[in-house]
Amino acid sequence: MLTLRQLRYFSALAATRHFGRAAGLAGISQPALSMQLKEMEAKLRGPLVERTPTGATLTELGRQVAERSGRILSAMRDLEELPRAHGAVLDGPLRLGIIPSVAPYLLPGLLDRTEKRYPALSLVVRETVTATLVSELADGSLDAIVASLPLGTGELAEAAAFEDRFLLAAPAGSPHAATTPAMAELIDADELLLLEDGHCLRDQALAICRTIDPRRLRSFGATSLATLLQLVAAGKGITLAPELALAAGAVSDKRLRLVRFAEPQPFRMIGVAWRRSSPRERDYRALADLMTSCRPTVGGHDTPLEHG
Amino acid sequence: MLTLRQLRYFSALAATRHFGRAAGLAGISQPALSMQLKEMEAKLRGPLVERTPTGATLTELGRQVAERSGRILSAMRDLEELPRAHGAVLDGPLRLGIIPSVAPYLLPGLLDRTEKRYPALSLVVRETVTATLVSELADGSLDAIVASLPLGTGELAEAAAFEDRFLLAAPAGSPHAATTPAMAELIDADELLLLEDGHCLRDQALAICRTIDPRRLRSFGATSLATLLQLVAAGKGITLAPELALAAGAVSDKRLRLVRFAEPQPFRMIGVAWRRSSPRERDYRALADLMTSCRPTVGGHDTPLEHG
DNA sequence: TAAAAATACTCCATAGGTATTTTAT
């Protein structure tokens, strides 16, 4: 049978694509790694890597084996973490990933509360787009992630924390600023400003503006919501912004108008996701609860909201 | 780190609840197993079994570890099966589980077709209720199962094969036999006959008869659909029967009337499910396709259907 | 007192290390 040792070495090789460096990463000598890989290839009846003079590249079989190896090793680490589940809630280190359109607005409040209520918790936070977070979660580099749900992969367990409504952000002078409630059908492809590709916010905005042909969009893609709102304030276009970002008080620009949509207001569901094999479900649910209670809000949920 | 060897031995112990027999199952001596278990308990910082003079019983931690161990070992076996995925479709041994309300009606046709189209396939079939099938699938005793979807567990991947509509089966003389289309609201708790607990058909029938209080049901629970229909024919009550079972021609009893419901007709989705980690997705989807094409049907789907 | 599990002790298979050769550009 294949051994865990072989999986670990191969994971290192898949990461480095170099026998020598992989051996170093695994803490063994290069020949030892070569031998184990050779056995693995014999058992799997096919080459996992193509040997080149500069290192190695994965074969198709190799890619599949690498993916599965990662999952199995994660499940193994999760199994070893089981004793922790019998201890206190939110105790010890927890590596949390957060999407960029949530992190800056949610994190301050979240850190405040965790420090107060769970002083034993030591959060390590990483911020990137959903796709990266999901793969880092799968390979065990992260314990949990905060993102827009559902993630579409049945591999992960999820706990919803709160609905984050979208508002239309338009320059004070524009016709959009005067139309209440906002209407998605009135938005034109050439005035809509969006985050760059890969940000879920971009896809969500496009889903709301069903009438817009994505190919007709202006090529500009901002890297942060703050940038996007600055551009809107400067009269360069309009955008859909989540309430979460607006409530943080970051926006007090007189040149900006925020208009609610009619009920049912479009929203995204923000929550926590984790590997099903992780034994810390209790922790992640506690985290989601904490997020529910510390979400910054703009007045009442139904209050018409206008600046200036 | 925990080793696969330890997981295997512990799985054997969890299955047998006896050190000696577990050792036999694992093909090693009893002391060898004791030693490995001891190390495991040290690494997991807690006892996995309670030692009794007659053997061993799992602790709570032990149960959780056993479940995870099973999954990891399954994933490992699936990884080793990867080379097969690069071979022909539906080739080699395949252990298939089927629910009792489908097996007798679908299997004959399915076996015919697989023998013709995939002669290299060697099917081993097992018939039980969904819950058992799902756990046997999880621990690797089965490769795939045929059941009513969705299964509610995100752990499994699924492929739908066909809709199986429900019809009302009533004795020829009863008022129900004369009411077309059938109406779920007219069904009384004390006349409804159902399969015993554990059969998904029972739950599905109850879901359709929303107005019925399950506590008011007659305590009788049949073990097979054939029995149930015999009872109905004998005037002992009525039931909801899936079209699949009726189309097989098993029912030609003059005393039985089958009445369709109004559109949208209630139905259950029959399909195939498998461990996401299994590399034979192609096979399972081919199987689902085959099922779609070999489902026995009663005339046209919309034909009002009446016997006698 | 009997059945079950733990301990003691020995052996060997296998993974790992170092030194060296082969390979490919």
Added chain:
DNA sequence: ATAAAATACCTATGGAGTATTTTTA
């Protein structure tokens, strides 16, 4: 000519077996 990976060979760790002791109902 050089960097990378494979091979050769030796060593040692740890898992397994047999024999025996301890435990508890």
